[in-house]
Amino acid sequence: MIVVKTVGELQNVVKEHRQGGARIGFVPTMGALHAGHLSLVDEAARSCDLVVVSIFVNPTQFNNAADLENYPRTLDRDVALLSGTACRLVFAPSVAEMYPEPDTRVFDFGELDKVMEGKHRPGHFNGVAQVVSRLFDMVRPDMAFFGQKDFQQLAIIVQLVKQLQLPVQIVPCPIIREADGLAMSSRNTLLTPEQRKIVPVIAKTLMESCNFAGHRSVKEVKNEVTATVNKSTGLEVEYFDIVDGFSLQSIDNWDKSDYIVGCIAVFAGNVRLIDNIIYKKK
Structure with a gap:
């Protein structure tokens, strides 16, 4: 398994595999990985030849500075967990690598982002759209895998792909729960x-x-x-x-x-x- 931190390194590895006919599967995460994330990797491996996982805590989707600061960051542990899976490439960029310049794009999702999470976390889904669209542009995956626990986010990403006419298939995956029912997060x-x-x-x-x-x-x-x-x-x-x-x-x-x-x-x-x-x- 390879861990890269720059877009150039990422694209070199993906290009090499794609030239060999590989189908690229992508699992974007913010790290602090658990069995739910690993299930997405397993699902990607069933239909793709190269599974790429990104680990990046995206600042533009946090509307609460304290929430951003407190979000768990466990890169070494995450990489160790992924080493036992079908993941072959981890992309762990810095904020400067992801956003060399501020992303000022504003997306229009109609009513999809005006309710529930969107209502209580203003700007959250615009930040999600910014980072996911950037990651899709960097990785150029054939398929991307998202958990259904973030149900509204999944709907937003499906709409994002339609709006930008991106050639990526979005694959929703079931919620993974602890033995007592708690949704893994x-x-x-x-x-x-x-x-x-x-x-x-x-x-x-x-x-x-x-x-x-x-x-x-x-x-x-x-x-x-x-x-x-x-x-x-x-x-x-x-x-x-x-x-x-x-x-x-x-x-x-x-x-x-x-x-x-x-x-x-x-x-x-x-x-x-x-x-x-x-x-x-x-």
Whole structure:
């Protein structure tokens, strides 16, 4: 496995493989890797010849300076984890390498980035679009793999590829969970032992809500999920919305869409966790 830190080194290695007929798979990450990330690498290896993983904490997608500062950075550990996978090339650039000049591009995603994460983290998805489009331009992958835990981000990236007419196939991959149901996330490492014992209630509540979704009104399900999570000391729901899985707009009736997803953001102290559950998909 090769670790490179410059765009030139990255493109030289990718070019060599591509000239040999290799299909390029790409897994962009912000590091602090866990089994969820490794599952993306495994999925990429099933259909690609060269798997590239980027590790870069992107400053333009953070609207909270403290969140950026506290985001875990564990490059040596990440590289060690990847060495046991099908990954053959790691791109770990500096901020100066990624942004030799400020990126002032502003993207228009219509209503996709105005709700949920976009509403509570203004500018976040514009920063995501900036870094992902840059990475796609640098790596030029045939396929790119993203986890469905970041459900709204995935929708944004699909739209980004359409807008820029990029020749890359976006592959959504299932949420990977801990044994107690907690969605794997790099932010989980920031939880205290006490918080870690409590947070599985988020996934548990979402999964249990599937038992009565459709039998109760959308509003009742939203209220029930929010109240149940908030009952746990130390947890506070920032939002829970039930949306059309394509438009990401709120629905008020189970018959309004054939693809319905519940998306939640919860604070455990200062640690912000997100998760989602699919209620309906045809």
